[in-house]
Amino acid sequence: MTENEISKLVVDAGLRVHRIVGPGLLESAYEACLFYELQNLRLKVEKQKPLPLIYEDVKLDVGYRVDLLVEEKLIIEVKAVDFIQNIHIAQILTYLRLSNCKLGMILNFNSLLFKAGVKRIVNGL
Numbered sequence: 001m002t003e004n005e006i007s008k009l010v011v012d013a014g015l016r017v018h019r020i021v022g023p024g025l026l027e028s029a030y031e032a033c034l035f036y037e038l039q040n041l042r043l044k045v046e047k048q049k050p051l052p053l054i055y056e057d058v059k060l061d062v063g064y065r066v067d068l069l070v071e072e073k074l075i076i077e078v079k080a081v082d083f084i085q086n087i088h089i090a091q092i093l094t095y096l097r098l099s100n101c102k103l104g105m106i107l108n109f110n111s112l113l114f115k116a117g118v119k120r121i122v123n124g125l
Contacts (some may be wrong), residue, residue, distance in 0.1 A: 003103040006074045011118060013037035014107045016022050018114040023055070023080075023093050030109040031067055031078045051098055056085035066095055075104040082106050 030116040038045045051064040055092065068076040077092050084106055092104040102124055108117030 001071060001073075003073050006071050007103060007105060007120065008100070009043065010034075010038065010070060010074065010076060010105060010107075011115075013041065014109075015114050018109055023110045023112065025080060025109070027067075027080045029076050030080060030107070034076070034078065034107070035068060036063055038068070038070060045069070047079075051095060053098060058080060061104070064095070064098070066099070069099075069101075073101060073103065075099065075101050077104065077106045078105055078107040080110040081108055082110065084117070089119070092121045093123065096121065 016036060016037055017030060021029070021033060032065065035045055035047050046066050046069040049066040049068070049069045050061070050066060053060045053062050066075050069077045073104070075095050076090060077088065081086060088106055092106060096102070096104050102122065104121040106119040106121065111117035
């Protein structure tokens, strides 16, 4: 399955979560619901996946965690904020570089229309 095919399933699952629970909850609630939805689609999903930092050939475990990693190809950063800021985009770009993944998504559930809170970030795709 390609990154784009996975991302389509993720958006559909996110939309389902948003329709059922709506905006206004904590990020952890959306993450748990989305994790459940993606597992029901029989996708391989890892929650709070540790992401080490490699600095000058030294592996440093400094506590970075990816919210959701789907099929070992797509990083999802779950947000419940007023709007997606540049620092959120920079964060997921860094996660993409550190993990060698090519596609990341920010899903901001704190919006009236779910599609307004979906941001795709590409790293060499």
